[in-house]
Amino acid sequence: MNVPFSSVFFDFGGVLAEEGFTNGLAAIAHRFNKDVTLVRETGYKYIWSTGYVFGTGTENDFWSAVREHTGITAGNETLRSIILDHFILRPKMMDFVDELSQHGVKTAILSDQTDWLDELDSRFGVFAHFDVVYNSYHVGMSKKELGYFEHSLEKTGAKAESSLFIDDVAGNVERAGQVGMTAWHFVDEPRFFEQVRTTFYGISFDH
Incomplete structure (x- = not known):
């Protein structure tokens, strides 16, 4: 595996x-x-x-x-x-998060959101799927700053070289790479899950 x-x-x-x-x-x-x-x-x-x-x-x-x-x-x-x-949750993505957790991978949200994210959690129960949630509204930093990535890694107790970051904004992906994280630019689910299948060998998740 x-x-x-x-x-x-x-x-x-x-x-x-x-x-x-x-x-x-x-x-x-x-x-x-x-x-x-x-x-x-x-x-x-x-x-x-x-x-x-x-x-x-x-x-x-x-x-x-x-x-x-x-x-x-x-x-x-x-x-x-x-x-x-218009924030419509993607069930396949949430299934993938749960699958990672079952394999002992620490999962986190890293978001540039307002307190709307807390309201969305009340609606969907998102946070319960993750080990930790970082949100600009509460942290006071954004993904436009390298320090937000460094802060999140430190607070999570994660090393950049063994961490993956996934975002749909190219600039955020670039900055995550600058701090040493592996960073994937999310375009759509089909391309994302093809990348998952070629990277996470042995995980039973399949869509």
């Missing part, structure tokens, strides 16, 4: 679940008859610049900026609901 990593770190949106923020912003644009590119670019700009990702700004700060720059007038709860509904 070949289980080549002692720890595997997963991104949430775009890997374990559909990319709910991107898809949700597009849905908001369609619902309120706004330009999709404008709403997406505004959402991504202000989720960072208001400090909401880092827990230094509030959700209201974020949505207020979005409303100001897009002309959308809907309230926070309506807009949040649209976003959260």
Whole structure:
């Protein structure tokens, strides 16, 4: 049996679940008859610049900026609901996480999320599948910083050379590689599981 990593770190949106923020912003644009590119670019700009990702700004700060720059007038709860509904969990990915755990591999989430991730956990029970969860909102760092990877490795008690990181954002994958982790760029499930089959020999997981 070949289980080549002692720890595997997963991104949430775009890997374990559909990319709910991107898809949700597009849905908001369609619902309120706004330009999709404008709403997406505004959402991504202000989720960072208001400090909401880092827990230094509030959700209201974020949505207020979005409303100001897009002309959308809907309230926070309506807009949040649209976003959260587009984080659709991927069952095959969660099965893979459980399979790794059964083989003694330590599993972790490494996410640039707000407190929405906690709400999604309440909805789906995601965190129970993992040994540890790191979220920018609580840690105060992001995957744009090498220090977030180093912090997560240290807190997990994992060595970079025996750890795998999986993310759908190429820049995050590159930074994980810079700290010595094996890093996979997630594109879609078929290509991901082909890579799994050629790497994790002996694991019974098969889709």
